[in-house]
Amino acid sequence: MLDQIISRLGLALAGAALMAISVTTARAEVTLDVLYTTPGTFNALHQELARRFTEANPEIKVKFRNPAASYEEAAQQILRDQITGRLPDVAFNGINQIGLFVDRGLGAPLDGFVARDGGLAELGYYPTLAELGKHKGKLYGLPFAVSTPVLYVNADLLAKAGSDVSALPKTWPELLALGKNVEVKAGTGTTGLYYQWEQTGNWLFQSLVTSKGGRILKPDGCSIAFDDANGMWALKTLEGFGKSGMPNLGLGQARQSFVAGNIAILADSTSYVAAAERQIGGRFQFKTVAFPLAATEGRLPAGGNVAMVFSKDAERQRAAWQYVKFVTGPVGQTAMVNLTGYMPGNEIAVKTPDLLGAFYAKAPNHVTSIQQLPVLTEWTSFPGDNSLKIIEVIKHHVEGLVTGKRTAEQVMPEVVRDVSSLLPKCGG
Structure with a gap:
């Protein structure tokens, strides 16, 4: 090829x-x-x-x-x-x-x-x-x-709900509502919106925080910065995905479901665009759309x-x-x-x-x-010997949100505690 x-x-x-x-x-x-x-x-x-x-x-x-x-x-x-x-x-x-x-x-x-x-x-x-x-x-x-994170859109499924790519909402609650409408109109087996939350453990969590204008670490590089309103917004957004009934799929499962025509909107990395186009092969209209920014100062990792x-x-x-x-x-x-x-x-x-x-x-x-x-x-790098472990800790807490088992209010103090305990002490 x-x-x-x-x-x-x-x-x-x-x-x-x-x-x-x-x-x-x-x-x-x-x-x-x-x-x-x-x-x-x-x-x-x-x-x-x-x-x-x-x-x-x-x-x-x-x-x-x-x-x-x-x-x-x-x-x-x-x-x-x-x-x-x-x-x-x-x-x-x-x-x-x-x-x-x-x-x-x-x-x-x-x-x-x-x-x-x-x-x-x-x-x-x-x-x-x-x-x-x-x-x-x-x-x-x-x-x-x-x-970069983007939205993968099945324009044919959107059409069944009376919408199109040019009118795609710019906020997650509106996207979730559109997704639920698609599920009603398209019938059993269709997922309206899927968020690839597990990708590399924390990248799409970071994407939500920075899209709101927040930071993962403070400028000192070894103190949590997402324990603020921006971080809580990100956690509540993830909680919203879980409450919507979004299934918990593996990375490959979600992608295969999208190219099979069963997901209307998929939040994912652009790394899969070429493969998706080849696998879809023109069976439905596939479009990519920019990842929603929740603030004018929003950024993407x-x-x-x-x-x-x-x-x-x-x-x-x-x-x-x-x-x-x-x-x-x-x-x-x-x-x-x-x-x-x-x-x-x-x-x-x-x-x-x-x-x-x-x-x-x-x-x-x-x-x-x-x-x-x-x-x-930047895609924030966690300093110290526990860098990779921190990624796994964040992934574990996010999974509790997207599976509907935990709330943002429950997760915030726990993820802050667990990540902070693994970070090196500044100057130490």
Whole structure:
């Protein structure tokens, strides 16, 4: 599939590839050890990008580890690798995990490499997205596949309820009411609205908080900030989903139900857009719509993953940089977008007609993510040794809300207590 996509880009893409890759001086052959996640989404893409990179850089080979199922699983593996001394040279990690690694002395700063190749602007990275790869003032990751939360809409089901995408409500209570109307009109087996609450454990919880103008952590980085009116609003919204009778589905279950035509409105990551379009195959009208902002100062956490260099050897770092620069550059990002629904981190790719310019002109469902670029903010990383455990704690509490077992008033003090107890003490 990906071979066909890239072949259609033609000679212009091949020429761009040669310009995008800096030719390294002759050195001994290096084989990079690379780890990525989510094989169902990324297997074909990474294999193809590695093949194309090696063709242009024959002195650098790429060997993939068995991919991790999730960002959290990959993070656990890398932390184990630090103990055994078997770190990958390059890894594709969740944007929210940069701090987790850097605070443990992992990850090579990329500032020097970027400067030697002309700077972030010259290389084409969106400033907003490149900023997400920084930690404590240094650049450690470059955007490979960035996602934003959006609404997936089955326009045919909306029509049965006398509505259409252009008139879609802008608030969650109104969306829930529309969903219930769809369920009445469409009949048994239809879900009016489904919110992918469990995605990466806390991303769509964070999305609600920041869409209201709230924060997850205070500026000190180690104190809870969602124990306020914005956080309570987010918890009550999740409680509302549970009270509406929304089923509790797994991530894959919900997506398969949507493409089967059984969910009218699905709140999900843009990462699934391309796959959804292929699986729907025109059986119903599928549209994406921007995620609702509940306040004028509302923002959305940028999801997805960045490419990081973990090599400690200088020669391997140089080779790893060449690979990172390629996969996050115009050609790598063009292939990535064509296969997935993720947002590219490289503006050159988007503005070049022979790369992604023509693609976006014909792919409105993918444009929604690009349009949300001005409101993107950080996907908060929890500091300290309990970073990954905190994600699981939040997921547990949110599940109590969306299953109707708990109320927001019950959950707020408990989630604040549990997360706070796992955070490091400021200055300690």
